[in-house]
Amino acid sequence: MxxxxxxxxxxxxxxxxxxxxxxxxxxxxxxxxxxxxxxxxxxxxxxxxxxxxxxxxxxxxxxxxxxxxDIHQKIATDSDDQLRPNDYVEQVRDFIEKSTNSRYFALVKMHLLYNESTFLASFNNQLITENEFHWATQVMIHDAIKQIMVNPESKEIILQKLAKILRVLAKEDD
Structure with missing residues (x-):
């Protein structure tokens, strides 16, 4: 500390x-x-x-x-006023935008590519107690962010796929 x-x-x-x-x-x-x-x-x-x-x-x-x-807003959870899949996608979009336009972009990318495994146990331990939808949502969001940071040109297709799978998990219609 x-x-x-x-x-x-x-x-x-x-x-x-x-x-x-x-x-x-x-x-x-x-x-x-x-x-x-x-x-x-x-x-x-x-x-x-x-x-x-x-x-x-x-x-x-x-x-x-x-x-x-500096770059990360409080991510609302599904217990916060019934957050909908598109809300999660917008939060991911916002995080990517803020990260990309911040002085911390290279740090965040380095973290996702090389350093996060050092800290993943803490992330996973927090999620393990969540309900299945929240757990799956957070795992997919985290992976989508990583994919976008590595391949920024694929941002829109990744966000579309994320939205679709979150709607399926939330049992919403397309």
């Missing part, structure tokens, strides 16, 4: 370190990321890095959660 020492840094130093983290984790997966590149780019001592973060995974978690707060 990010230390209070990091939280109490002046804003310009936090931005400098966060930018170095963003550069590192946007260009290198978590397994090949290096503290040495981060400290060199941010101009901090290696010891300072470990005063701010437990390790690279901790720094990654900090940055990824920051990115998600």
């Amino acid at each position: 990010v230390s209070t020492t990091f939280d109490n840094l002046n804003e310009s130093k936090k931005i400098l370190i966060t930018d170095a983290l963003l550069n590192e984790f946007s260009n290198h997966n978590l397994a090949s990321a290096q503290v040495s590149r981060i400290v060199k780019e941010s101009g901090i001592a290696r010891g300072a890095f470990y005063k701010y973060f437990d390790d690279l995974t901790d720094a990654y978690n900090y940055l990824y959660h920051l990115a998600m707060r």
Whole structure:
């Protein structure tokens, strides 16, 4: 967990370190990321890095959660006023749009392609207690986002397929 020492840094130093983290984790997966590149780019001592973060995974978690707060709206669930399949599709479209137009695009893509397996158990554990429709919906949404990030030219066809299968699951007519 990010230390209070990091939280109490002046804003310009936090931005400098966060930018170095963003550069590192946007260009290198978590397994090949290096503290040495981060400290060199941010101009901090290696010891300072470990005063701010437990390790690279901790720094990654900090940055990824920051990115998600910036680009990710609260995703409503089917318990929130009977969300309909097209609402889910619009949320996916919005997430893709915000991700694509954010400074975090390369980070999100790197996460989906290489890093998410490190964090998937947490995602799956949250979903396992949900009803079958919500579980299936979230798994398909997550996969659709990944496919679109990898193949942006296929966005519309993937969203159409997602909408169709969500309607089938929700037992709606086409």
